Amino acid sequence: MTEKTISKDKINLTKEEKEAVYKAIKRDLTIPEAAMLEVMNSEHCSYKSSRPVLPKLPTKGPRVICGPGEDAGVVDIGDGLALVFKLESHNHPSALDPFNGAATGIGGIIRDILCMGARPIGLLDSFRLGGLSDPHTKWLLKWVTKGVGDYGNCVGIANAGGDIEFDPSFQINCLINVGCFGVMRKDELALSRATTPGNKLILLGGSTGRDGIGGASFASKNITEESESDRGAVQIGDPYMKKLIIEATLEAIKAGVVDGLKDLGAAGVTCSISETADAGGTGTEIKLENMRLRESDMEPWEILVSESQERMFFVVKPENVKKISEIFDKYELPYEILGEVTDTGKCVVKYNDQIIVDLPAHLLTKPPAADRKASYPKYLNKLNRKWLPKEPKTNELNDICRKIMASDNIISREWVYRQYDTEVGLHSTVKSGYGDAGVFRLSEFDSKKGVAVTFDGNSHQCYLDPYYGGAGVMMEACSNVAAVGAEPIAMTDCLNFGNPEHPQVFWTFEKVVEGLADASKALGIPCVGGNVSFYNHDEVNDVAVKPSPVIFVAGLLEDVTKAVNYSFKAPDEYIILIGETKAEIGGSEFAKVIHKSNNGQVPKVDFANAKTIISKVVNTIKSGLATACHDISKGGLFVALTEMAMNGDLGYEINLKRVPSETERVDIKLFSESYGRFLITAKAEDVEKIIAIFAEEEIPASFIGKVTKKKKLQIENSNNEILIDLPLNEIKQTWKMRMEEEMEGKK
Amino acid sequence: MPMRVIVIQFSGSTCDRDLVSAMKDVMGWEVDLVWYNNALKHLEGYDAIFLPGGFTYGDHLRAGIIAAYTPVMKKVKNLANEGLPVLGICNGFQILVESGLLPGALIGNDTLRFSCKWTNLRIETTRSAATNIANKGDIWRVPVAHGEGRYFLDEKGLKDLNENDQVVWRYVNDNGETTKVANPNGSIENIAGICNLEGNVVGLMPHPERATEAIISPWGSEHGKFFFQSLENYFGGR
Amino acid sequence: MPSQFLAEIIIEGKKNARDPEGETIMRDLMIKHGYDMVTSVRSGKILKVTLEAKDEKEAKEICWKMVNELRIYNPIAHVCTIQIVK
Amino acid sequence: MPSQFLAEIIIEGKKNARDPEGETIMRDLMIKHGYDMVTSVRSGKILKVTLEAKDEKEAKEICWKMVNELRIYNPIAHVCTIQIVK
Numbered sequence A: 001m002t003e004k005t006i007s008k009d010k011i012n013l014t015k016e017e018k019e020a021v022y023k024a025i026k027r028d029l030t031i032p033e034a035a036m037l038e039v040m041n042s043e044h045c046s047y048k049s050s051r052p053v054l055p056k057l058p059t060k061g062p063r064v065i066c067g068p069g070e071d072a073g074v075v076d077i078g079d080g081l082a083l084v085f086k087l088e089s090h091n092h093p094s095a096l097d098p099f100n101g102a103a104t105g106i107g108g109i110i111r112d113i114l115c116m117g118a119r120p121i122g123l124l125d126s127f128r129l130g131g132l133s134d135p136h137t138k139w140l141l142k143w144v145t146k147g148v149g150d151y152g153n154c155v156g157i158a159n160a161g162g163d164i165e166f167d168p169s170f171q172i173n174c175l176i177n178v179g180c181f182g183v184m185r186k187d188e189l190a191l192s193r194a195t196t197p198g199n200k201l202i203l204l205g206g207s208t209g210r211d212g213i214g215g216a217s218f219a220s221k222n223i224t225e226e227s228e229s230d231r232g233a234v235q236i237g238d239p240y241m242k243k244l245i246i247e248a249t250l251e252a253i254k255a256g257v258v259d260g261l262k263d264l265g266a267a268g269v270t271c272s273i274s275e276t277a278d279a280g281g282t283g284t285e286i287k288l289e290n291m292r293l294r295e296s297d298m299e300p301w302e303i304l305v306s307e308s309q310e311r312m313f314f315v316v317k318p319e320n321v322k323k324i325s326e327i328f329d330k331y332e333l334p335y336e337i338l339g340e341v342t343d344t345g346k347c348v349v350k351y352n353d354q355i356i357v358d359l360p361a362h363l364l365t366k367p368p369a370a371d372r373k374a375s376y377p378k379y380l381n382k383l384n385r386k387w388l389p390k391e392p393k394t395n396e397l398n399d400i401c402r403k404i405m406a407s408d409n410i411i412s413r414e415w416v417y418r419q420y421d422t423e424v425g426l427h428s429t430v431k432s433g434y435g436d437a438g439v440f441r442l443s444e445f446d447s448k449k450g451v452a453v454t455f456d457g458n459s460h461q462c463y464l465d466p467y468y469g470g471a472g473v474m475m476e477a478c479s480n481v482a483a484v485g486a487e488p489i490a491m492t493d494c495l496n497f498g499n500p501e502h503p504q505v506f507w508t509f510e511k512v513v514e515g516l517a518d519a520s521k522a523l524g525i526p527c528v529g530g531n532v533s534f535y536n537h538d539e540v541n542d543v544a545v546k547p548s549p550v551i552f553v554a555g556l557l558e559d560v561t562k563a564v565n566y567s568f569k570a571p572d573e574y575i576i577l578i579g580e581t582k583a584e585i586g587g588s589e590f591a592k593v594i595h596k597s598n599n600g601q602v603p604k605v606d607f608a609n610a611k612t613i614i615s616k617v618v619n620t621i622k623s624g625l626a627t628a629c630h631d632i633s634k635g636g637l638f639v640a641l642t643e644m645a646m647n648g649d650l651g652y653e654i655n656l657k658r659v660p661s662e663t664e665r666v667d668i669k670l671f672s673e674s675y676g677r678f679l680i681t682a683k684a685e686d687v688e689k690i691i692a693i694f695a696e697e698e699i700p701a702s703f704i705g706k707v708t709k710k711k712k713l714q715i716e717n718s719n720n721e722i723l724i725d726l727p728l729n730e731i732k733q734t735w736k737m738r739m740e741e742e743m744e745g746k747k
Numbered sequence B: 001m002p003m004r005v006i007v008i009q010f011s012g013s014t015c016d017r018d019l020v021s022a023m024k025d026v027m028g029w030e031v032d033l034v035w036y037n038n039a040l041k042h043l044e045g046y047d048a049i050f051l052p053g054g055f056t057y058g059d060h061l062r063a064g065i066i067a068a069y070t071p072v073m074k075k076v077k078n079l080a081n082e083g084l085p086v087l088g089i090c091n092g093f094q095i096l097v098e099s100g101l102l103p104g105a106l107i108g109n110d111t112l113r114f115s116c117k118w119t120n121l122r123i124e125t126t127r128s129a130a131t132n133i134a135n136k137g138d139i140w141r142v143p144v145a146h147g148e149g150r151y152f153l154d155e156k157g158l159k160d161l162n163e164n165d166q167v168v169w170r171y172v173n174d175n176g177e178t179t180k181v182a183n184p185n186g187s188i189e190n191i192a193g194i195c196n197l198e199g200n201v202v203g204l205m206p207h208p209e210r211a212t213e214a215i216i217s218p219w220g221s222e223h224g225k226f227f228f229q230s231l232e233n234y235f236g237g238r
Numbered sequence C, D: 001m002p003s004q005f006l007a008e009i010i011i012e013g014k015k016n017a018r019d020p021e022g023e024t025i026m027r028d029l030m031i032k033h034g035y036d037m038v039t040s041v042r043s044g045k046i047l048k049v050t051l052e053a054k055d056e057k058e059a060k061e062i063c064w065k066m067v068n069e070l071r072i073y074n075p076i077a078h079v080c081t082i083q084i085v086k
């Protein structure tokens, strides 16, 4: 090789990583080789810290077609169809340029679905930001919303839901996670592999520039003051080109001319040529001069690791090259043949006939894991788990309720989701703001079924109790899906944490994963993919984000017409509460907003009964007995009831006497966030039937009150004294308008 | 005989397949979905031409402007002038305006935000090819989803538009009144859709193709069907 | 021998059309944060076009022909100005 | 006595960043319709701000302070130029 080499000590790899490299190739590395290895060894690409922990998650199940490892999870949903879904973080780019960061996040997650061969049909998004009233938070929220919206709307993929949390720990390090799902015929599954030597490697789409160079290592670094002026790392999304790429790719797959398919995300071409070769047991060889560059003076290493957006990598049989180019030409998309598949097991890059890279593919794709230390975090010692708030006086309750309904984490997210097209594709039957999960019908694919999707997280509970917090997120996500009538079938996760080299942070990571794993096992839900984002740590102020797993659970409805939303439907319908309320007030909105306290017991998941409760709820809805259903989560019983009332424009009358609970305290009955609880409304004649369904397994289910025509929220205690009496319209006005007022400068 | 229509798929259209689904699966029409460059040679022989919603050319410069300059639009203009119904929905409406088939301009929403919501549309005239089975004053529930839908016209143009009975729909509240709150984009006089003098070229920002099936409507309504049924009626109940 | 010129094409709303973006920037951002010396804000779009032409005059002519022919602005709603800057 | 100044604030993408809008306008509108003398198009946003200030220097200073403080542009993604035109 004639390319300049680089000495061992100048390479930014750990000792173990260098050992692995030099053991395999007994010579100096060229500069492009070193750059490729650095990027592929970054936390972002290699999962080096998390890889030893993630196997705790269950990944097997009868429906699983592709589990972790592929670009997206794929599950069998019957009728010859597969659901493809994935969730990913775009935290660091979004913190610096919220518009382009969020937009390119959407662009990236769409590619993950597309490169399995599925048409992407729905998007989800989750934001973790500082307090809503803070100007920096408003700036971020305004632009991430616009970024998600502009990109998703322009490519014509409907938004199916999302999740927002405001908490001071995200003030500097916001977390922006995005998800996408698609549906395909099972037999059209495309895999990211290059199986046959001689096949051509084609790069489709945008030109390659300096944008996102070192993006991968960049994404694995903490935010420092320097990052504010970090250049070249911010990428510009081009949804219009992406739309054409989606159509061209799907047309090529339909035409049967695609042998392998890979998106270009982190580590760009480096990742494509190495992962397709390694997965196919082959090798790849490309000619670098064939790449279309946006800047003529780019160095070879820059070209190889650039993360320019809107590019796709195809493996095509020589005889199909003409056919695929006709498809690309129809959409006026640029493309070029980069090289071909070999049988050497190596990734070879030539530049003007000189070999500048010659590395075993597995060296790039399978770097060694890092051995991280974990230690019990000191802050947890300070928490008093036995704490219970002082019981509020009756005359304080109305105001407490008002405050909770107007708090950052309870108010309506309408200002955000109105900016997203929720209708395009004609799939959405339960839309944002109507139900606990988004429901999409599959009539386009000739099926009566429906899929339900939800994003969930609870960073505050994960902070106070990483194990039960993690388990709780999983339970909550499955409950969301069940509440629209869908059986939860699989999940994918995004684990957002601080610096993994800090043992106390790493301990929380391990515990959250254990909690998630135990809940997934109890619920019988396989994990089919995931993403880990570390280094969400603000070095300047030395704060890490709260441990923030975000979970994407997908559910299946055999008959989509059976789905329910959570609006009250008619006066005089009965309200039934499923599940037991426990004195679990730790991490609740009540503890946080009213008592400003971090103490108390975080809700635990009842692993033994979790699956039964979920399937009973699904069966109740399937049988048509429930007119509405809502799971009880943030804000507890009071908030869940009030959301149902606001959406249905009807009031309620409740008596707390009938709330199945381990305590008689009204504040706990009203605001505890115990998992495994649901509210179901039903016609009078169906109430006994519903209660009987749950009684079979000794799950508490109790009639607690009625829907009223009167637009009032009324709750009595066991002595029939009125505890809460609030006008629906007043509560609704504040709840519905506060975010808009904050964001539009009216506050 | 069912209606035979063509949907032109532009570079960046996103609602083309939805329109096909509503007209084919719900209405039972014969529908051809044709890529714009291929449509050039295949525009003849249809009962109507549809320009679907979406983000042609990424909405760059101005929504609809670049698509308005594609060669196929010259042909569409000729056919429209001969009286063939041409219907533009959302981005299709923007293309009709930018190509001069309909007067006015569609500019950025006054909220400065994209807005996706269900709206009430009041029928202002039954003269157009898309409203002739309705009654004046009827209200249809149809969703909008756009960032540049604020209809604008100068004073003189607006006077003519009203006098010539070219305003087809206005955004109204549940009581049928044209209030500010009912208007999702700040369009002048709450205008949601208009037609040409003859009534055969119709453009509107809301999406009737998203409102033809109860299951995807939060209200269980199917008012979008009236739009397509009107067109059938325009052809004498074919 | 043609040389390179840089033209700035500015497209703004007509005076009589409302400019919600300009209004919002002025009212909710500038005035509210103490910049009350600002008395008006109008927002617009700018295209910086590099083109080859014989001389400045021709460059300007080409640009005007282009903006009118390709409706780079919509005369119903916008006004357009063109400047050759080099 | 303060007088009125007109400031033109122009916000564009960074030089080496992609500009899909400019690219599309050039490729699909200008070049396709015969304006092949155009060799590059960059799109940006312009704000015409009228403000009161002592003199031109102060007007410019106010504008710079304002665009930075109110994040009228994001230095990570954009470059901003300010000109006092009268």
Ligand SMILES: Nc1ncnc2c1ncn2[C@@H]1O[C@H](COP(=O)(O)OP(=O)(O)O)[C@@H](O)[C@H]1O
Binding pocket: A124, A125, A126, A127, A159, A160, A161, A162, A163, A164, A413, A414, A416, A417, A420, A431, A432, A433, A434, A435, A436, A437, A438, A455, A456, A480, A633, A634
């Ligand atoms: N970032 C977002 N993008 C889109 N929709 C969102 C977003 N955040 C919240 N939503 C929607 O707003 C509604 C209320 O959200 P949330 O209170 O988190 O629901 P839940 O308690 O059922 O999880 C849901 O329909 C949800 O999908």
Ligand SMILES: [Mg+2]
Binding pocket: A436, A480, A631, A632, A633
């Ligand atoms: Mg919920």
